[in-house]
Amino acid sequence: xxxxxxxxxxxxxxxxxxxxxxxxxxxxxxxxxxxxxxxxxxxxxxxxxxxxxxxxxxxxxxxxxxxxxxxxxxxxxxxxxxxxxxxxxxxxxxxxxxxxxxxxxxxxxxxxxxxxxxxxxxxxxxxxxxxxxxxxxxxxxxxxxxxxxxxxxxxxxxxxxxxxxxxxxxxxxxxxxxxxxxxxxxxxxxxxxxxxxxxxxxxxxxxxxxxxxxxxxxxxxxxxxxxxxxxxxxxxxxxxxxxxxxxxxxxxxxxxxxxxxxxxxxxxxxxxxxxxxxxxxxxxxxxxxxxxxxxxxxxxxxxxxxxxxxxxxxxxxxxxxxxxxxxxxxxxxxxxxxxxxxxxxxxxxxxxxxxxxxxxxxxxxxxxxxxxxxxxxxxxxxxxxxxxxxxxxxxxxxxxxxxxxxxxxxxxxxxxxxxxxxxxxxxx
Numbered sequence: 001x002x003x004x005x006x007x008x009x010x011x012x013x014x015x016x017x018x019x020x021x022x023x024x025x026x027x028x029x030x031x032x033x034x035x036x037x038x039x040x041x042x043x044x045x046x047x048x049x050x051x052x053x054x055x056x057x058x059x060x061x062x063x064x065x066x067x068x069x070x071x072x073x074x075x076x077x078x079x080x081x082x083x084x085x086x087x088x089x090x091x092x093x094x095x096x097x098x099x100x101x102x103x104x105x106x107x108x109x110x111x112x113x114x115x116x117x118x119x120x121x122x123x124x125x126x127x128x129x130x131x132x133x134x135x136x137x138x139x140x141x142x143x144x145x146x147x148x149x150x151x152x153x154x155x156x157x158x159x160x161x162x163x164x165x166x167x168x169x170x171x172x173x174x175x176x177x178x179x180x181x182x183x184x185x186x187x188x189x190x191x192x193x194x195x196x197x198x199x200x201x202x203x204x205x206x207x208x209x210x211x212x213x214x215x216x217x218x219x220x221x222x223x224x225x226x227x228x229x230x231x232x233x234x235x236x237x238x239x240x241x242x243x244x245x246x247x248x249x250x251x252x253x254x255x256x257x258x259x260x261x262x263x264x265x266x267x268x269x270x271x272x273x274x275x276x277x278x279x280x281x282x283x284x285x286x287x288x289x290x291x292x293x294x295x296x297x298x299x300x301x302x303x304x305x306x307x308x309x310x311x312x313x314x315x316x317x318x319x320x321x322x323x324x325x326x327x328x329x330x331x332x333x334x335x336x337x338x339x340x341x342x343x344x345x346x347x348x349x350x351x352x353x354x355x356x357x358x359x360x361x362x363x364x365x366x367x368x369x370x371x372x373x374x375x376x377x378x379x380x381x382x383x384x385x386x387x388x389x390x391x392x393x394x395x396x397x398x399x400x401x402x403x404x405x406x407x408x409x410x411x412x413x414x415x416x417x418x419x420x421x422x423x424x425x426x427x428x
Contacts (some may be wrong), residue, residue, distance in 0.1 A: 127159040130160065143169045213298070
């Protein structure tokens with residue numbers, strides 16, 4: 001039988017943790033979506049910690065209405081002045097997505113880090129609100145098995161070392177959907193009809209991507225059903241017609257599509273629409289989580305897939321070989337830092353400075369061809385181009401390059417190889 005009023009002291013009826021040990025927390029800032037899980041967490045913080053709860057809801061371009069979260073919070077007893085809702089789409093793309101794309105960052109060769117890059121911004125906003133309202137704790141709804149708990153908490157501690165962090169999934173015993181629903185019903189938490197059934201998979205989304213994992217996706221040998229994909233049409237259903245677009249760049253960041261200047265978030269949203277219509281950006285991946293286990297995820301990053309191709313295209317004519325190759329060498333390390341939650345680390349900031357320095361002359365226009373799940377660079381121009389048609393032509397270069405110089409270049413580079421070969425010969 002579910003108790004209507006869990007005890008405030010002694011062993012909790014919901015988690016077995018001594019509530020006396022929680023008495024130091026007076027006010028907590030919760031990352032709040034308005035969904036079942038975070039609504040349960042909100043009430044749990046009130047009943048178990050006896051704390052005043054402040055909610056923060058971020059509009060990251062997840063494609064859902066945000067305002068209902070405000071009404072849900074009010075229904076659960078949160079004062080209007082303790083409800084923070086912020087549209088952070090422009091900040092998200094400008095200060096997090098674009099810096100990451102300057103590095104061409106992909107994790108384990110394919111994943112464009114859509115979930116990973118959103119967490120430091122949410123953590124930053126929570127800490128800012130905590131400082132504003134005088135909260136002594138922050139709370140997230142990430143589980144104890146995933147990467148997000150690490151990303152949130154590394155962000156919290158990097159920005160406010162002494163902050164108290166509450167992670168309900170590591171404390172309570174509400175370990176099943178049934179228990180969550182029982183708690184919700186016991187505390188008069190409104191439950192949407194579609195939440196009473198078990199969701200077939202878990203979804204996280206923002207302006208850069210959507211990710212789906214768990215439940216029906218847990219067997220990596222089984223192809224994901226079409227219902228999993230929400231941001232792209234199937235490549236086979238895309239039009240039998242090529243779409244050409246031109247993306248303009250300044251200092252490594254995309255600034256226009258087909259000559260039209262756009263804000264960062266507007267531009268990414270436009271690329272998302274183009275990618276969706278052409279079946280671009282699907283990824284079915286088994287990845288290595290930071291916490292040690294493998295997990296299978298299905299990702300959709302339509303605009304990001306186009307953006308990555310375009311950025312590499314403009315870099316191909318504007319970056320020196322040494323700079324380009326160095327970037328490619330450090331990219332896996334940079335991507336791993338973001339995946340593991342070290343956005344605010346000094347090593348990431350050091351690499352970012354190097355990457356940003358490399359982008360000073362990464363400017364121009366890239367022409368792309370979109371067709372049935374594929375994106376191809378078919379043209380690139382820049383006033384800073386290092387490409388010289390006179391040097392590479394098969395026709396008469398009119399003295400631009402003396403081919404005889406190559407002989408000495410090759411002999412000098414072959415010197416150590418010839419020396420090694422002589423040693424092998426003499427050793428026989």
